Amino acid sequence: MYDASTRSRALSLARQGLSLNAVSKQTGVSRSALRSWLASPEPKPRLSAQTRPCFRCAALPASPPDVAAYAYLLGLYLGDGCISPQRRKGYNLRIFCADAWPGLIALCTAAVSAVRPENGVWVTQKQGCVEVGSYDRHWPCLFPQHGPGKKHERPIVLERWQQDIVTAHPWAFLRGLVHSDGCRITNWTTRVVAGVRKRYEYPRYLFTNRSTDVLRLYTETLDLVGVEWKSCHRNRGVQNISVARRASVALMDVHIGPKH
Numbered sequence: 221m222y223d224a225s226t227r228s229r230a231l232s233l234a235r236q237g238l239s240l241n242a243v244s245k246q247t248g249v250s251r252s253a254l255r256s257w258l259a260s261p262e263p264k265p266r267l268s269a270q271t272r273p274c275f276r277c278a279a280l281p282a283s284p285p286d287v288a289a290y291a292y293l294l295g296l297y298l299g300d301g302c303i304s305p306q307r308r309k310g311y312n313l314r315i316f317c318a319d320a321w322p323g324l325i326a327l328c329t330a331a332v333s334a335v336r337p338e339n340g341v342w343v344t345q346k347q348g349c350v351e352v353g354s355y356d357r358h359w360p361c362l363f364p365q366h367g368p369g370k371k372h373e374r375p376i377v378l379e380r381w382q383q384d385i386v387t388a389h390p391w392a393f394l395r396g397l398v399h400s401d402g403c404r405i406t407n408w409t410t411r412v413v414a415g416v417r418k419r420y421e422y423p424r425y426l427f428t429n430r431s432t433d434v435l436r437l438y439t440e441t442l443d444l445v446g447v448e449w450k451s452c453h454r455n456r457g458v459q460n461i462s463v464a465r466r467a468s469v470a471l472m473d474v475h476i477g478p479k480h
Contacts, residue, residue, distance in 0.1 A: 226247060398472075
């Protein structure tokens with residue numbers, strides 16, 4: 221066995237035109253080894269999946285491999301996600317999903333894998349929820365909203381390329397937001413009809429968040445797809461966005477539906 225420096229020196233001498241006998245005498249490398257090295261160029265070191273360039277920092281296509289999956293994952297990240305630095309592994313993207321929604325957990329796992337298919341995705345059981353995570357050195361490139369502190373305490377503004385993706389795939393983005401910080405519920409009320417009090421039930425979607433920027437992104441995207449909404453009461457800094465009009469709820473049901 222020969223070390224890397226010996227191999228490099230021997231190949232350099234051989235490529236300068238020295239005979240195999242001369243190179244063998246100078247380096248101590250056998251002629252059979254030299255012939256093998258010359259026939260098979262030294263392989264380039266492979267980049268691990270976690271260090272391979274992303275489309276934001278390399279001469280690659282200017283969008284993720286699955287833009288709809290990215291739009292969905294962006295919504296999940298803005299709601300229940302975070303990015304944490306990890307020693308020797310770059311960054312850890314973590315999305316927290318409630319145990320009650322196994323379908324959501326599966327969708328989240330698939331979206332992370334579709335956005336960075338080179339990387340592994342793991343699911344860790346926590347108390348009352350699971351953590352869907354993946355290591356990659358480029359998560360801050362893909363989610364530039366990452367930063368110190370809580371999301372509602374810092375500006376959350378989409379970059380131009382992100383806004384283009386959301387504009388092209390608004391329902392995927394809305395689905396991610398609703399799956400993280402939203403829900404579909406059944407409300408009820410009573411009315412007196414012909415002297416008789418009757419109970420009426422109706423479905424509506426609620427979205428709750430502390431960040432005014434995330435709320436703005438949600439309502440702007442609702443406007444984009446023609447969904448009517450209204451702002452409900454703010455409680456302890458948390459604001460609710462309600463979609464209750466029958467036509468708008470029906471539209472949300474077609475493209476989002478209840479979590480499962």
